[in-house]
Amino acid sequence: MVSNTTLEAIERYKEKSLPYILEIEGIRKEFPGVVALDNVQFRLRPGSVHALMGENGAGKSTLMKIIAGIYTPDRGTIRLRGEEVVLASPLDALEQGIAMIHQELALMDWMTVAENIWIRREPKNALGLIDHRKLTEMTRELFAQLRLKIDPTAQISTLTVAQRQMVEIAKAVSHRSQVLIMDEPTSAITETEVDHLFEIIRDLKARGVAIVYITHKMNELFEIADEFSVFRDGKYVGTHASTDVTRDDIIRMMVGREITEMFPKEEAEIGDVILSVENLSLPGTFHGITFDLRRGEILGLAGLVGSGRSNVAEALFGVTPATEGKIRIAGRDVTIASPADAMREGMALLTEDRKATGCFLPLTILENMQIAALHEGHVKLGCVDERGMTNLCLEMKDKLRIKTPNLDERIENLSGGNQQKVLIARWLLTKPKILILDEPTRGIDVGAKAEIHRLISGLAQQGVAVIMISSELPEVLGMSDRIMVMHEGHMTGILDRAEADQVKIMELAAR
């Protein structure tokens, strides 16, 4: 809950009728060896959605964390409601009326919805114990205001990601926050849930709440944001109304150069069938998956989050093997019970979650890149051929344009896009014949995205068969030769490049 001094400040603010609720001027933030923000400004209007745009490493998350009280700036001023403030901690920011909805949601899994929302502010009964009936009542009222249909007594662990997000938003509203920070709120939720989220955001706007919105998705910007500010290399580039600009204008502002072709699909020669999947099933997860994949072909795999796309990829690669069905590689029946089996068959899988199943964060770029290739040789006299391996990795670094001074840097010091390139390099070093990519460009800036797309096209031209899973329809449409669509564990269709469009895919994915 906002504190009493804040309530007074809100009163004063109402009398002044200022154009901005939050004004940030001349902010500088340094981390050891890097200037994350340099003389940055940002102005937020009440009752509006303001998007922060920029490539990874542009400084938008640092700015967001400063607004949320997680970081304190080295220099510069923050004016909230026209008065200069210090945001000493997230709690301090919350009490002054600024709440943040985290990308990794910060709710307590084993407590109920109501307990999570009112934590530290629980109503007490005569004995000083928590009054659960009142607690549920308060939550019901809050949810009614927001038109949310969530059971206040449900345990958080039983909710979907989208529902948890709604709970976080409700929590922020319950604090009577005037500024709400949303960090990529749509990255893990389905289309219909996005619509609901946007309804709530519009509702909040109408009540005068100001929303700082971070996203990589351009169409969302036009749909929900009123204004946006662009950052590049830790510097402020500019603020514009979202109605004034085109998509290309924004990209140009973000990267400081033109991106000519977003999805540079180049024609590749389609060869023989290399992978043939028949009736692949994992009861409860996916059923009856049947398709062929040819050399040089890019097969897009579309579907909503939770449709079983990633599970199929994991089954093919032996992470969680399917229990029924056949997998044939180059005409031969194969059994794939583990990733090691799949790698022996010439497969590679770039997983969806870079942090959880991709990177070895404490290790160096070299160690991260070489690990998969070590299975097939590169060993002399029992020891890893360090020099040969380093040379191969350096070649990859240049080829994929990984931005790092050397390979002995820890991978955790790289930006998301460069981490992703290291992981792609890890698999390219195994010289795969079948490459499965699960969300290869998620959370990656525009420049790196185009490079990764070009790379995928290039691989297909060299005869690699590619399966690409993506939630971004333009990406799937732009890159794929054919598109397989999944819905609730079943494949609902395979479309050819020529006949596919967004509407057809969505019909198959959401029917």
Next chain:
Amino acid sequence: MDNVQIEPVKRQRRGLPQELNILLVLVAVALVFEILGWIFQGQSFLMNTRRLTIMILQVSVVGIIAIGVTQVIITGGIDLSSGSVVAMTAMITMSVAQSGDYARAMYPALTDLPVIVPLAVGLGLGLIAGMINGALIALTGIPPFIATLGMMVTARGIAKWYTKGQPISFPTDGFAAIGSGAWPVFIFLAVALIFHIALRYTRYGKFTYAIGANPQAARVSGINVQRHLIKVYAIAGLLAGLAGIVTAARAETAQAGMGMMYELDAIAAAVIGGTSLSGGRGRIFGTVIGTLILGLMMSGFTFLRVDAFYQEIVKGVIIVAAVVADTFRQNARSKKA
């Protein structure tokens, strides 16, 4: 536009390990005792070869164990059983290493065996104990803390049960030679060198770090995580067995109480040497230095005639301080990222 990526101002060169800090700590500890020695005892602490020899001999056994434990900790696990495995292997090994000159040998028919027999028995026992640890952890998924705690109690129990608490003595000269002179130190250093190479330059080592850094990613990268974990714990057990052999040979006797708390000294040596309890980081070189720091402190306290109770208290504080330092390092890094 690309230079925003974090570029550390100072970059550590390859081959110049961060264990350099630990080396400085070692030197600092030595100097402090040297100065205190002149002040309180009126003599040099370091200029005494005998004292240093005894010190190194004393820590060699813990050092051998610590090299195995370091590998376990790098995988993100822990091994609490090594001290008890020392006792168990010492007892059983000694029972097949007895001299025929001794009238009351445990197995009169099995006296005066060639050294290779007790050696194989000891190493084999350690290996089996370690494999059981590893299999429990890898195949049932129980926490390493619990699995090795179970082994700690069980192995100690076996050591006591084996002779109903009686010590076993009178080894053959050949067996006793393993622990005589500077042999324990040579064994310690040889083991250290072997596993330094294994961890840094072989697939075994790279996979060990990978598993500790991110087990899920390791599996997706084609590493058989279960099999590898069993290997690592088996090696830790093998080295504990070796430590048991050396301890028994050096003392020329074996008792069920041997190796008490060695597991904690070994963990302390690894942690002081920079091995991270959260896995993925640590080096054998650091553990060797960590072992020497522990030995130097204990030897120094004795030299200064500090009461043994205080020694334990200080040791406890040092271990916790080393972990706290590691945690701070980690937090500093994750804030930056």
